Amino acid sequence: MVLGGGPGGLTAATTAAAGGHRVAMTEQRLTGGTCVNFGCTPSKALIRCARAVHDANRGDEFGFRLDAPPQTDFGSVMDRVRKMRSLSSAHDAVEMAEQAGVEVYLGHTRFTAPNAVEVDGRVLRFRKAVIATGSVPVVPPIEGLQTGDYLTNETVFSLTQLPARLVVIGSGPLGCELAQAFHRLGAEVDMVSRPSTLLANDEPEVGELIRRRFEQEGIGLHLGFEAVRADGGRLLVQGPDGTRELPYDALLLGTGRKANVEHLNLDAAGVHLDRDGVEVDDYLCTSNADIYAAGDATFPQKFTHAANATALLGIANALDEAHRPARELVIPHCTYTDPEVAEVGLTPRRARDEGVAIDAYRLDLTQVERAFIDGEEEGFGAIYRRSDDDEIAGATLVAAHAGEMISELTLAITNHMPLEALAGTVHCYPTQAEVFQRIALQHAQPQRVAVPHPR
Structure with missing residues (x-):
């Protein structure tokens, strides 16, 4: 039994099926998960369009000039983004999983016992299970901020009009990537960052280099500032030199992600949680010896390739008794700024x-x-x-x-x-x-x- 139809869940399910096991996979939303629908695919498609515009503006460096500055057709940009998402999702569709020998159940899934789940009222029992339900955006406690007043990675790619003024809260990979992309497409962009550097989890020299690039391109940076109140298209932020008020037409949250496990009724399965999500040992086994976890639901490195790698490892340990520790995995990461x-x-x-x-x-x-x-x-x-x-x-x-x-x-x-x-x-x-x-x-x-x- 695999809970979750994102990259980790699909990898776990199809790998187990290829090994001759009978496999069921449940998914509450869309197969392909965050990566295909709300993350890697649409964001990199948007970044590619933004880079094309940026390169066109550098003609003098390469010996050509345009009669006029390039004009961005944001509607066409987003059409291309959604087309790329559609092409990518075709490889993760229910039909593809079923062709690989996986029984797919769509609907709300929750544990009802240590070896059983319920999917919209239907009870399924399992010998082994892998939790691969991914992650969801973190929404910080900002006074006046209501659901629908802000964008996350799950809603930003549904835009059809370019916001004239965009404020991005968060200076991690998502915030940096989209701030630069939207600015290159023509938006006026401000970034608000509680840390005093960009990409604070990388080497300090990295954050300083990207900061210089962003300032050269004209992105407004408010480093060491915290958003405290949103009110009618204006964001009040506080920092070391007092308060600032930032006007915006759209507010994008890039403040991290958390494990998507709250709906699973883990207590019924005897599965414990820790600060990263589902608590696992070095072999990705939970407090229930028959249940493993992989990807964003448990792993601190919340990347698609980490989800795939831990899914393969979890299946090998759960079904083949490989007994391989997760600490042996060497997992790179990349932030797709320019x-x-x-x-x-x-x-x-x-x-x-x-x-x-x-x-x-x-x-x-x-x-x-x-x-x-x-x-x-x-x-x-x-x-x-x-x-x-x-x-x-x-x-x-x-x-x-x-x-x-x-x-x-x-x-x-x-x-x-x-x-x-x-x-x-x-x-x-x-x-x-x-x-x-x-x-x-x-x-x-x-x-x-x-x-x-x-x-």
Whole structure:
């Protein structure tokens, strides 16, 4: 039994079915979950349109001029966003799950016993279950803020008209991505951030770089401020230098997400909660030995690829007794601002928290030919390794296509590769991905770099 039809639930259900198990999957809303319907797919489609507009405005840098500034047709932009969402959701539809051998039940699901759920009045019993119900937006307690007065990731992609003035509350990945995208599409944008930096969970240098870019583009930043009252299209915020009043036509909440588990009646199943959602051990097993959990419902790293990875792990541990711990997973993340921000593994921030000594090796993209050829030299790459170990432990990358490039370092960390292995790997020239090889060549031990040779 799989509860939830998002990326994690679909992965869990189809994987179990492929292994010869009889599988039922329940979904209360839309298959594909947040990622396809309200997250990854529509947001990246919107960002792509915004970047096209931004690039068109940079013609002087590349030897061309437009007769007039590019005009955004926001209705057409959103039509394309919804078309991309439709194309993506086709791969996650009920029919696809059923073709994979999964019995799909649509409706409200709740536990009625340690080994049974009820779906809109129908009782289904199971031998093993995986909770993969995803997450929902966090709505902060702001005086005067009523349901319907604000946008979240679940409603913003239904807009048909561009708001002239948009206020974004929150400076995490969602807030930063959409603030930049809407500004590039023509909205006047203000960001309100309780932390005094953008992307506070990433390295401080990252937040400072993105802050400079946002200020250059004209986004209003109110860092260290907290929203306290919303009243008739005006938001009162308080910060270190007093109060400010921000007018808006639309208010977007990017204040985080929480596990979507409140409706599951977990007490009936003997499943406990913690601050991240469903409480699990290192093998993703809950306090009920027959029930596992995966993805946003339990995992602190609330990314689609983390949901897929934990779903695969949960199924392997639940049905195949793989006994693999979740701590072995190496999960990168990327924020799709321009430039993009990607990190993986042990970074200086994490190393300080864990009391681990690391060595950091860094290179600006101004030193990488392809980056300045493309006019995308704002950024850097950094590789980290433990001070007492040769293996690569982590990486940070700020680059136009960081999300496409970070997988090389994820592979290296997953397979416990030393810096010398990266130094000896031939890279295409000129590419921005050379930044990692150049760092490795500068800091690896020369006598240990393997020289590639034909086999």
